[in-house]
Amino acid sequence: MSMGMRFTVLSSGSTGNATVIELGGTTILVDAGLSARRVEELLREREVSPEQLSGILVTHEHTDHIKGVGALARKYKMPIYANEKTWEGMKKYVGQIEPEQRKILETGAAIDFGSLRAESFGISHDAAEPVGYTFDDGIHKLSLATDLGYMSEKVKEAIYDSDVLVLESNHDIEMLRMGRYPWNIKRRILSDIGHLSNNAAGEALSELLNGRLKRTYLAHLSRDHNMMDIAKMTVRCSMEDCGIFFKDSEFELRDTYWNMPTPWDEVGSKTGE
Numbered sequence: 001m002s003m004g005m006r007f008t009v010l011s012s013g014s015t016g017n018a019t020v021i022e023l024g025g026t027t028i029l030v031d032a033g034l035s036a037r038r039v040e041e042l043l044r045e046r047e048v049s050p051e052q053l054s055g056i057l058v059t060h061e062h063t064d065h066i067k068g069v070g071a072l073a074r075k076y077k078m079p080i081y082a083n084e085k086t087w088e089g090m091k092k093y094v095g096q097i098e099p100e101q102r103k104i105l106e107t108g109a110a111i112d113f114g115s116l117r118a119e120s121f122g123i124s125h126d127a128a129e130p131v132g133y134t135f136d137d138g139i140h141k142l143s144l145a146t147d148l149g150y151m152s153e154k155v156k157e158a159i160y161d162s163d164v165l166v167l168e169s170n171h172d173i174e175m176l177r178m179g180r181y182p183w184n185i186k187r188r189i190l191s192d193i194g195h196l197s198n199n200a201a202g203e204a205l206s207e208l209l210n211g212r213l214k215r216t217y218l219a220h221l222s223r224d225h226n227m228m229d230i231a232k233m234t235v236r237c238s239m240e241d242c243g244i245f246f247k248d249s250e251f252e253l254r255d256t257y258w259n260m261p262t263p264w265d266e267v268g269s270k271t272g273e
């Protein structure tokens with residue numbers, strides 16, 4: 001039985017995003033961007049029962065983050081947390097949610113789930129009021145930052161002292177430029193309100209590697225314009241270009257998957273095991 005904060009990224013990418021954070025008796029889901037049935041299956045793979053969930057925190061109203069929110073809310077009667085603009089943006093997709101389940105969490109506000117504190121921070125993406133989240137058990141900190149066109153100073157500040165980070169590394173810029181997407185979509189992805197490239201993730205990480213950050217899970221990878229090996233190599237090279245060199249024993253880049261959950265990661269432990 002785990003005592004500290006632990007998490008698993010159930011699924012990551014534009015086909016659907018969901019992450020579970022657990023501490024003691026508290027289990028939080030961040031986003032439910034797959035069908036409710038698929039989220040249930042993924043939870044089962046990590047031996048989490050949906051009835052255990054204390055609530056869903058929503059990052060933004062794009063389908064790959066909210067697809068299963070309405071059905072899960074109705075089936076398990078759990079509270080759903082989002083800022084007002086996100087509630088407005090997702091209302092036509094999530095259907096009827098009972099007023100007592102509709103929780104407004106303003107951007108920048110913190111909420112305590114027992115001894116697990118969640119706090120949101122604003123990010124730059126083409127949604128109504130998108131956010132990332134940090135989770136803190138009083139000693140260790142986990143941050144989730146995906147779907148961001150660029151990493152602002154405010155985001156760096158919010159996630160700076162994390163032990164573990166889940167960070168977007170969406171695309172290889174050349175693969176995207178040469179790829180099959182129409183130009184308007186490429187332009188959107190490359191813009192400040194699009195998605196973080198491998199290079200940009202590496203540049204951001206070079207400012208975040210402070211001795212406390214033990215590992216970073218590369219997330220929201222494009223299946224069309226990225227591969228995990230390319231992402232890891234580009235992030236590392238981009239960090240080296242910024243003068244940041246690391247040994248795998250000190251800092252690790254780890255995988256997330258679009259079709260299966262990551263192993264549970266104990267945030268406070270050196271290796272996550």
Ligand SMILES: O=c1ccn([C@@H]2O[C@H](COP(=O)(O)O)[C@@H](O)[C@H]2O)c(=O)[nH]1
Pocket residue numbers: 013014015170181185189195220221222223224225
């Ligand atoms: O036909 C498409 C494909 C993708 N998008 C959006 O682009 C970004 C990146 O997608 P990846 O699957 O990571 O390459 C994401 O926001 C997709 O929703 C699109 O609009 N149209």
